[in-house]
Amino acid sequence: MSLLKVxxxxxxxxxxxxxKNVSLDVQAGERHVxxxxxxxxxxxxxxxMTGTLPIDEGVVTVNxxxxxxxxxxxxxxxGMARTFQKNxxxxxxxxxxxxxxxxxxxxxxxxxxxxxxxxYTDLLEEAEQLLKQWDLWERRACVVNQLSYGxxxxxxxxxxxxxxxxLLLLDEPTSGMSPAETAQTTRLMQxxxxxxxxxxxxxxxxVVFSIADRITVLHHGEVFLSGAPEEIRGDERVKxxxxxxxxxxxxxx
Amino acid sequence: MVTSSLLMHIxxxxxxxxxxxxxxxxxxxxxxxxxxxxxxxxAFYLAGVYxxxxxxxxxxxxxxxxxxxxxxxxxxxxxxxxxxLERVYGRELEQVLLxxxxxxxxxxxxxxxWGSSPLTLPVxxxxxxxxxxxxxMFPAYRIFVILVGCLLAVLLWYIExxxxxxxxxxAGVDDREMxxxxxxxxxxxxxxxxxxxAALAGLSGVLGGPIMGMYVGIDAEILVSxxxxxxxxxxxxxxxxxxxxxVIGVVDTLGRVWFPSFTMAMVFLIMIAVLLMKPNGLFGxxxxx
Amino acid sequence: xxxxxxALHVAFxxxxxxxxxxxxxxxxxxxxxxxxxxxxxxxxGLIIGFAGLxxxxxxxxxxxxxxxxxxxxxxxxxxxxxxIAAVVTAxxxxxxxxxxxxxxxxxxxxxxxxxxxxxxxxxAYKMEGVTGGADGKAVSESxxxxxxxxxxxxxxxxxxxxxxxxxxxxxxVFLSSPLGKGVRGIKENESRMTALGYNTHLYKLTVxxxxxxxxxxxxALYAYxxxxxxxxxxxxxxSGQALIMVIVGGVGTLLGPAIxxxxxxILQNYISSYTERWPIIMGLLxxxxxxxxxxxxxxxxxxxxxxxxxxxxTGREKSVLPxxxxxxxxxxx
Numbered sequence: 001m002s003l004l005k006v007x008x009x010x011x012x013x014x015x016x017x018x019x020k021n022v023s024l025d026v027q028a029g030e031r032h033v034x035x036x037x038x039x040x041x042x043x044x045x046x047x048x049m050t051g052t053l054p055i056d057e058g059v060v061t062v063n064x065x066x067x068x069x070x071x072x073x074x075x076x077x078x079g080m081a082r083t084f085q086k087n088x089x090x091x092x093x094x095x096x097x098x099x100x101x102x103x104x105x106x107x108x109x110x111x112x113x114x115x116x117x118x119x120y121t122d123l124l125e126e127a128e129q130l131l132k133q134w135d136l137w138e139r140r141a142c143v144v145n146q147l148s149y150g151x152x153x154x155x156x157x158x159x160x161x162x163x164x165x166x167l168l169l170l171d172e173p174t175s176g177m178s179p180a181e182t183a184q185t186t187r188l189m190q191x192x193x194x195x196x197x198x199x200x201x202x203x204x205x206x207v208v209f210s211i212a213d214r215i216t217v218l219h220h221g222e223v224f225l226s227g228a229p230e231e232i233r234g235d236e237r238v239k240x241x242x243x244x245x246x247x248x249x250x251x252x253x
Numbered sequence: 254m255v256t257s258s259l260l261m262h263i264x265x266x267x268x269x270x271x272x273x274x275x276x277x278x279x280x281x282x283x284x285x286x287x288x289x290x291x292x293x294x295x296a297f298y299l300a301g302v303y304x305x306x307x308x309x310x311x312x313x314x315x316x317x318x319x320x321x322x323x324x325x326x327x328x329x330x331x332x333x334x335x336x337x338l339e340r341v342y343g344r345e346l347e348q349v350l351l352x353x354x355x356x357x358x359x360x361x362x363x364x365x366x367w368g369s370s371p372l373t374l375p376v377x378x379x380x381x382x383x384x385x386x387x388x389x390m391f392p393a394y395r396i397f398v399i400l401v402g403c404l405l406a407v408l409l410w411y412i413e414x415x416x417x418x419x420x421x422x423x424a425g426v427d428d429r430e431m432x433x434x435x436x437x438x439x440x441x442x443x444x445x446x447x448x449x450x451a452a453l454a455g456l457s458g459v460l461g462g463p464i465m466g467m468y469v470g471i472d473a474e475i476l477v478s479x480x481x482x483x484x485x486x487x488x489x490x491x492x493x494x495x496x497x498x499x500v501i502g503v504v505d506t507l508g509r510v511w512f513p514s515f516t517m518a519m520v521f522l523i524m525i526a527v528l529l530m531k532p533n534g535l536f537g538x539x540x541x542x
Numbered sequence: 543x544x545x546x547x548x549a550l551h552v553a554f555x556x557x558x559x560x561x562x563x564x565x566x567x568x569x570x571x572x573x574x575x576x577x578x579x580x581x582x583x584x585x586x587g588l589i590i591g592f593a594g595l596x597x598x599x600x601x602x603x604x605x606x607x608x609x610x611x612x613x614x615x616x617x618x619x620x621x622x623x624x625x626i627a628a629v630v631t632a633x634x635x636x637x638x639x640x641x642x643x644x645x646x647x648x649x650x651x652x653x654x655x656x657x658x659x660x661x662x663x664x665x666a667y668k669m670e671g672v673t674g675g676a677d678g679k680a681v682s683e684s685x686x687x688x689x690x691x692x693x694x695x696x697x698x699x700x701x702x703x704x705x706x707x708x709x710x711x712x713x714x715v716f717l718s719s720p721l722g723k724g725v726r727g728i729k730e731n732e733s734r735m736t737a738l739g740y741n742t743h744l745y746k747l748t749v750x751x752x753x754x755x756x757x758x759x760x761x762a763l764y765a766y767x768x769x770x771x772x773x774x775x776x777x778x779x780x781s782g783q784a785l786i787m788v789i790v791g792g793v794g795t796l797l798g799p800a801i802x803x804x805x806x807x808i809l810q811n812y813i814s815s816y817t818e819r820w821p822i823i824m825g826l827l828x829x830x831x832x833x834x835x836x837x838x839x840x841x842x843x844x845x846x847x848x849x850x851x852x853x854x855x856t857g858r859e860k861s862v863l864p865x866x867x868x869x870x871x872x873x874x875x
Contacts, residue, residue, distance in 0.1 A: 071741070088737070350831065361825065
């Protein structure tokens, strides 16, 4: 059963066509990796799927519900959560406060204004459980600024997980990480339950091949090829795009 | 009869619009280029008209007074930029507060020196006649102001699109960092633009003196109208300021005739309508709002 | 809550309630004014410090509250009804205007709110038949909550103090609630809040409306207190003064803006008795504040404060200076 369906999405940006007729089908439980050289439109596709950028044409559905055209905050309501390529955290808040905000986002009481936050014990317990599970419990009182880069990257992931998503979009989860941190993050992705479907943008080919069930190659805003890892690994044209001289000059949009 | 009085109101509105254009053009470029919302811009208008008033009162003649007054305001602009604003570039809110404080100081100084009763600047003798416009007698001076405004618009358009200075300014509005990458001394560009903006506001003040008169509080009125024009026209464009100024000038003038209490409300509604349709203003570039 | 915190709050409330014991009649009047203005400035501090919405037209809501009382009191004399009418009117106007403004941010928000405030000012100024125009209007109705007319300065002080404390604690509860935390999260990082699933516009609109209601409430009390209203209550100069009070007192703190209000109202009273050039002095304060930075301001404020204290009794016993690091950086966003 396909969980995420992207159909014929077009997107132009300042007169530049960034996405051309992109279609994508992600099955429930799948680990789907999106690769492609810089400027291929991978992050733009994420923005378009979550509604952060409006799309010009096409339809995005999650679990049969159309979400394209809806405001970006509704993405979480259909079980979709995302992380960012560059850490996008509440830098002046503590780890715990970051997580509280993330968890409360999906609670029916998020609009309540007469009872202090700390009296919602379910929220505190959930946060504690997540922090312990992810080895950040000791650091819970630290302000984000004081965390190491790797810890911040982890928190980035944790905020997305807090909404208990069915579909998790990860934008280069290992970018900027040391080899050890990359290995740890890869293990985390591998160990995630299959109830969470992953769509990952990744550049590190070792990471790509150690998690992917299916790989889609994006090139110049178009789906170049989509297939099982072996197919992609064996394809000469993909190697040409990725490693050959064909890398475009403009930066990732 | 109705049409000719309407024509007269529209001409009046155009004259007022041209005065607003001179202020809004400076405000818009300063905002677009330096990212400064200059709330002291109305004070430059005030300084222009009051200085000219004192000079005219000392029998200096309208035109020499105009030149001297505009020059003084330009120098004032340089001083404000060099001494005060330069220290807080890049800190948006502090700039707003600084210029806000300055606008109080200037306005109160003016009240202190010239008193709070309304004054007017006499119309220069050569233009103190009426012209026959479509069967109605219309003051030549206002036609003159409209012409000056249009000339200025053409001049600014020419500078913006055909000269190196214009290219620098356009580049600066789009990407400030590019200027320094191109080896251009930003500080000089900023100071010059601020001085030009101040001079334009001063010019508007002197030219507006015979039409609008001068009183305490006119600086705020003019400033708010100009801010609305900047929002409506889009920041950083002289074209936007020109079109916006004509629209606001005419609507304001017609409003004063037909619904005196709700003039500002009409102007405001136009702004809201434009914002809802085009968040960056009619001719705005880039993503701002 | 910890024991010390409880003790601190009890002391705070008690100090407010016992203050009249050491105040002269003039001091009572001045302190009542401080408390009313403090509520207004606190409402502005709420949107600036906690939602990152820097408005230069907040006096609009204060003025709406005051005008509502002044205009309706000609027909209705029930104080409760008038207060509610003022709060509701200000709230509705804040909600509707917020609906349009909140899409924009930064300098645009500032310019639009400024224009909005000046629009209301112009209407109040020009609709002489209704609002009394530039001359304003007298408010002759007395303040009566059902226990007889409150006319003495002492009684009105207690009304103002109770209202102030109510607003303060209401805001405290609000800011610690899920909604309040959400608002702070938006100021910290709006794009992340959206990605987490928060409808950030709705949060901003809610806090903006709440702020408008509180400003309207303060304005309504002010109409009773001053027994006279004029378009100046809507003017951008008043909005600007409130903004500077917030900044002097401390952005991102609740009580800071109230202290800023106290500082300015007392300073204005003091200076106005010597010179009519208050706008120049205030303008200079703006400029100095900006040029000599945060630490400097607080330092400056404490210097002036101690000077004032030594010259005459100002009536405020404790001067709680704002926390460090609550200056301009926290306004960005």
